[in-house]
Amino acid sequence: MVISVSGRIQVRARTDDALLLTSSWRVGKLNITANLWQSIELVLQLESFIDTTTFNNGFESARVFCLDANDEVKEAKFSDKTAQFFWQCLRATAVTGPGVDCVVRLVVPLQSGYIVRSDIIPLRLQDLECVKTVTSFADPLQTFAGEGVTCSDCSNLEPLFSAAAAGLILNVSSTDTELESSTIDLELENRLSLPWILPGPVQHKTLVLVDANSADPAKGGNGSGLYLAAQALGIKLVVLDNANHWLEEPQYAHWREAFIPTRLTNPPEGDLTEILLKSIKAYGKPIDGIITFADSYWTYIADAAKQLGIPTAPKEALRTATNKYLTSKYVGHEAYRASCLDEALDIASKNDLPYPLIVKPCDGWSSEGVSRVDSFDQLTTAIKAIDESRHGSEFVMEKYCAGPEVDANFVLLDGEVLFFEVCDDLPKSADTNGPSLGSLNNFHELNSVYPSALPTEEIDLLRNSFLDTLLKMGLKDGIMHLEGRVDRSSVDYEMENGILDLHPRKSAGSEPASAWLIEINPRPLGMTGSQIVESTYGVDYWGLALLIAVQDRSRVRALSHPFKNGPQYHCIMVFIPADYPSSCEGLYDSEDLCADLMSRRKDLASHISRSGCFVKRGQKVPHPSTGVHSFLAYFNVFSRKSRHEALQLAKEVRDEVRYSFK
Incomplete structure (x- = not known):
């Protein structure tokens, strides 16, 4: 609905009432989308900009006054978050100069209830071309009345901002503003097509996190996403990790409810379950769940959860999933386990091993210690490349599958797939068609491409095969990050004009394609990988993992919705x-x-x-x-x-x- 309501703004210094800026504003559109939210278009235009020095000091140093049609002046009162955003809008008008519009959109919920996560609108609008800035006004678990803004409300800025959950400053040009306005309408419908306001009552949750993440954000670590997601979801984290961890420092106190110094080693010690229970007892308050993102701790987490009466996956399922030898045997691979070089050479001598082989630690991560072995003579080098201090002494030897490699990620709840996606892991330097990168000749990640270009039937094959394995194993809830390949795929990697990508095989085999499982990780993929899923599809795996751990099923279902129109x-x-x-x-x-x-x-x-x-x-x-x-x-x-x-x-x-x- 196009409307025409307008007014003027004065910004004055708080100290001496000096006039800093004058601007006009008008409400241009008042749209309702599927009775879920309202989008209000607000246009500001600079009239005069007088004092840059005071203005640059920030909104705390100034007061905003609104003038009605009769030039009656009334001071505008905003909350801290809306005031910060409104100040950004005014600064945008000052930057663009007189005669150039600053176009703003305010998003107002039309359903009563609580917001699924306070940053849901900025999260879903990542990398949207027509948006310059997105700011959430919501607090975690904030409730909204669901009462929309009427035309009569538009005569005053305050009710517009107080009703909104978020504000957007748009990228606009002077060429076709109507087209740009229609584009943002379509994109809001595409990206906010999920139930982001849920009926109450609001339930606050407390979650125990075992292993805080070793990478300090101040030193280049990327673990902050986990803690920011917990904050946005209103989940309190009780963190268990070794003393003197970076998370104990005062600047990170707002990221956690409590930090309980707890002895953790990797590989873990046999009494880890008792250690965890002792730390949880020391916390002394009720908890709703316990989680880790370190694979080697999962079986101990299962033991502790059982004693605490908290639901979790079966211990044996987690043990099988987090041990690469047990996983391979479970899905029927011809795999051999050894603990030292002599044992491996003995196995290789007594068995007709199918070279090329993969040698990898049973409890490995990040593809460390993984080698391709093309002959008996290469075994020694491959086994010596495994760092026992990081991954233990046990390793597995099994067939190397040459098919295209993928990451396949599931959001599972009660055995139901709420979201599934596949990405292509381009060949590594150790693959026969992988790139040569200096001295590297291993399975170090190089390029992961979203979404996958595999044929639809092969993606379905991966989904059905891997899901069947997960459910039979007993893994029915969680973010499941699987790595695998398509054996005898109809496509393969070829170099064309300097670009390596999937192309149809020139000589297709007679045998049908099959899914080849490499490993199961009962957790999200790494933080950087999860970021790319978040921006491409609008789904945050780390936030979902936290919600699944505290059994918040309503929000898990709500936040598993990808963009309505698919990857952006x-x-x-x-x-x-x-x-x-x-x-x-x-x-x-x-x-x-x-x-x-x-x-x-x-x-x-x-x-x-x-x-x-x-x-x-x-x-x-x-x-x-x-x-x-x-x-x-x-x-x-x-x-x-x-x-x-x-x-x-x-x-x-x-x-x-x-x-x-x-």
């Missing part, structure tokens, strides 16, 4: 692994390589959703030959046009990275 773009996670001559000391000798690239190549920067550099100048980085996989950085590179363009951009980003070691 093709996106590639470009990993930059550490690689340097073994003669170097391994000291990183550059600044932030992500910031460097984006400052040099602004054309590429416009296609990068997120990025992060994990190292700082002077930091010691393990050499790849040690078996430790060290990432220097990552880039999430996207294209709204095509997968091919995304791959081209990803290649260019990798080629443009600059760093050095000494």
Whole structure:
């Protein structure tokens, strides 16, 4: 509905009442979408901008007055969050100058209840081209009356902002404002097509987290997403980890309800269950769930949960899922387990092993210690590459499947698939058709492409086969991150014009394709991988994992809805692994390589959703030959046009990275 209500604004200094800025405003549209929310279009235009110094001090230093049609003046009162946003709007008018519109959208819920997570609107509007800024006004678990704004309310700014859950500042041009306005309407319908307001009553939850994440955000770690999700969901975290962890520091106190110093080792000690129970008892208050994101702790979590009367997956299911030998045997692979080199050589001598083989630790992660072995002579090198101090002594030897590799991720609740997606893991340097990257010859992640380009029938094959395995194993709830391949796939990777991608096989075999399971992780994929799913589909795995752990089924179902129109773009996670001559000391000798690239190549920067550099100048980085996989950085590179363009951009980003070691 197009309406025409307008007014004027004065901004005055709080100290001496000096006039800083005058602006006009008008309400242009008042739209209702499916009786779920209201979108209010507010247009501001600068009239005069007088005092830049005081204005730049921030909204705390000023007062805002609204003038009605009769020039009657009334001071506008906003909450802290809406005041911050309104100040951004005024600053935007000051930047664009007189005569240029600052177009704002306010989103008002039309259903009564509580918000599923306080940042749901910014989360769902990530990388939306027509939006410059998104700000949530909501607090965690805030309730809304569901009463919309009427035309009569539009004569005053205060009721518009107080009713809204979020505000958007749009990217607009002077060419076709009507088209831009229609575009944001369609995108809001696409992205907010989930029940983001739920009926009460609100239930506050407390969750025990075992292993806080070892990467300090102040030192390049990316674990903050977990804690920010918990905050937005209104979940209180009781964290159990070793004393002197970075999360104990005062600046992170708001991220957790409590921190209980707890002895954790990896591999874990046999009495870990008793250690966990003792720490939970020390907390002394009721809890609603217990969770970890460290695979080796899951069986102990199951034991502790059983004694606490908290639902969790069966211990045996978790033990099988988190041990790569047991997983392989469970799905029928011909796999062999050994604990030392002599035992492995004996097995290889007595059995007709199907070379090429994969050798990998039973309790490994991040593809560390994983090697492709093409002959008996290569076994010794592969086994010596496993770091027993990190992954234990047991390792598995099994057939190498040469089919296209994928990550397959499930959101499961009561055995039902609420969300499922597959991404393509492009060949690593150890694959026969993988790239050659300096001295790297392993299974270090390089490029993960979302969504997958596998044929639909092969994606369905993966879904059905992997889901059947999970359910038979007893894993019916949780975020399940599986890695696998398609054996005898109808497609394979080929290089075409310098771009490696899937193409139909030139000579298709007679045997049908089958799903080859590599491993099961009863947790979300890494934080960077989850970020790319979040921006591509609108689904946050880490937040869902927390909700599943506290049995908040309503919000799990609500937040498992992807965008109505599917993935918003093709996106590639470009990993930059550490690689340097073994003669170097391994000291990183550059600044932030992500910031460097984006400052040099602004054309590429416009296609990068997120990025992060994990190292700082002077930091010691393990050499790849040690078996430790060290990432220097990552880039999430996207294209709204095509997968091919995304791959081209990803290649260019990798080629443009600059760093050095000494």
